[in-house]
Amino acid sequence: MTDLSLAAPAKLNLFLHITGRRSDGYHELQTLFQLIDYADQLHFTARRDGEIVLHTAFAGVAHEDNLIVRAARLLQRRAGDVPGADIRIDKRLPMGGGIGGGSSNAATTLIGLNRLWQLGLKRGELMQLATPLGADIPVFIGGQTAWAEGIGERLTPIETPRLWYLILAPKCHVSTATIFSHKDLTRDTRPIKVAAFSQGGGQNDCEPLVRALYPEVDNALIWLRNFSPHARMSGTGACVFAPFDSESEAHNALAQAPPELPGFVAKGISHSPLFDLGSD
Numbered sequence: 001m002t003d004l005s006l007a008a009p010a011k012l013n014l015f016l017h018i019t020g021r022r023s024d025g026y027h028e029l030q031t032l033f034q035l036i037d038y039a040d041q042l043h044f045t046a047r048r049d050g051e052i053v054l055h056t057a058f059a060g061v062a063h064e065d066n067l068i069v070r071a072a073r074l075l076q077r078r079a080g081d082v083p084g085a086d087i088r089i090d091k092r093l094p095m096g097g098g099i100g101g102g103s104s105n106a107a108t109t110l111i112g113l114n115r116l117w118q119l120g121l122k123r124g125e126l127m128q129l130a131t132p133l134g135a136d137i138p139v140f141i142g143g144q145t146a147w148a149e150g151i152g153e154r155l156t157p158i159e160t161p162r163l164w165y166l167i168l169a170p171k172c173h174v175s176t177a178t179i180f181s182h183k184d185l186t187r188d189t190r191p192i193k194v195a196a197f198s199q200g201g202g203q204n205d206c207e208p209l210v211r212a213l214y215p216e217v218d219n220a221l222i223w224l225r226n227f228s229p230h231a232r233m234s235g236t237g238a239c240v241f242a243p244f245d246s247e248s249e250a251h252n253a254l255a256q257a258p259p260e261l262p263g264f265v266a267k268g269i270s271h272s273p274l275f276d277l278g279s280d
């Protein structure tokens with residue numbers, strides 16, 4: 001019997017500027033993390049023997065490399081003696097899609113096991129613990145749509161217009177590490193203020209490079225721009241998205257998508273279900 005089931009929602013990077021590079025190789029960036037109501041679902045059950053067992057197999061990802069298992073072990077190391085957990089996941093988010101699937105799974109695991117094991121760690125403590133595991137994890141632990149700086153971990157919650165998004169997942173896998181280490185990546189965008197973004201400024205600095213390397217992403221953006229001039233890539237891709245005022249407009253566009261462009265429609269949300277679970 002499952003003790004706790006929690007969602008792990010996706011994010012879109014409404015824009016992504018790379019403003020510099022730190023001495024440890026990580027990039028300084030500015031982005032707006034828009035949370036959406038499209039999610040994986042994780043199920044946690046306590047064990048008695050201290051083991052962490054993920055029962056759902058992922059193609060191409062070893063058990064110990066899975067961000068769910070790595071997050072659970074991180075918390076276990078921090079907490080010491082814990083009962084362990086059986087974990088299952090209903091996976092919907094495309095892997096390597098730039099919409100934060102792995103990071104969100106890790107965040108939900110930390111919030112879920114913190115509750116299941118009754119550790120009482122505060123949200124800020126979980127965020128700090130998680131940042132070395134993935135720069136995108138803190139925003140999911142926070143559970144709020146946010147403006148982000150630093151390597152993506154300095155977060156300021158922000159209200160965004162209530163929009164629907166059509167997200168397309170071209171059938172290619174883009175490695176975040178490959179894009180961030182590429183010689184042709186633009187790394188010197190000047191920082192902007194929130195107001196400049198709200199007035200229509202901002203772009204995704206990874207987009208030109210990923211489009212050049214992956215024709216599937218390029219074609220997806222060309223197709224989507226027939227419906228919206230605001231179509232953009234999320235993160236380091238491969239997913240691209242466009243905003244719509246209504247759910248029906250987004251579904252109407254999705255219905256016309258060619259077979260090589262699977263996708264889904266999601267609503268932008270200001271708070272995820274995890275927001276109510278963390279304690280500050």
Ligand SMILES: C[C@](O)(CO)[C@H](O)COP(=O)(O)OP(=O)(O)OC[C@H]1O[C@@H](n2ccc(N)nc2=O)[C@H](O)[C@@H]1O
Binds near residue numbers: 137
């Ligand atoms: C592209 C974004 O998804 C935008 O939200 C994130 O910046 C990526 O976040 P993430 O997938 O959680 O990234 P990590 O797992 O921490 O790092 C993956 C790879 O991207 C590089 N990386 C990541 C974030 C960042 N600010 N600068 C980087 O250079 C890291 O060096 C690493 O090689």
Ligand SMILES: Nc1ncnc2c1ncn2[C@@H]1O[C@H](COP(=O)(O)OP(=O)(O)OP(=O)(O)O)[C@@H](O)[C@H]1O
Binds near residue numbers: 060095096102235
């Ligand atoms: N639980 C997990 N879910 C998805 N991918 C995972 C998971 N654990 C490990 N991975 C590995 O991490 C890689 C990146 O996964 P993820 O879905 O987070 O990328 P992404 O969508 O590009 O995310 P981001 O926007 O954070 O860069 C995957 O290709 C996979 O090899």
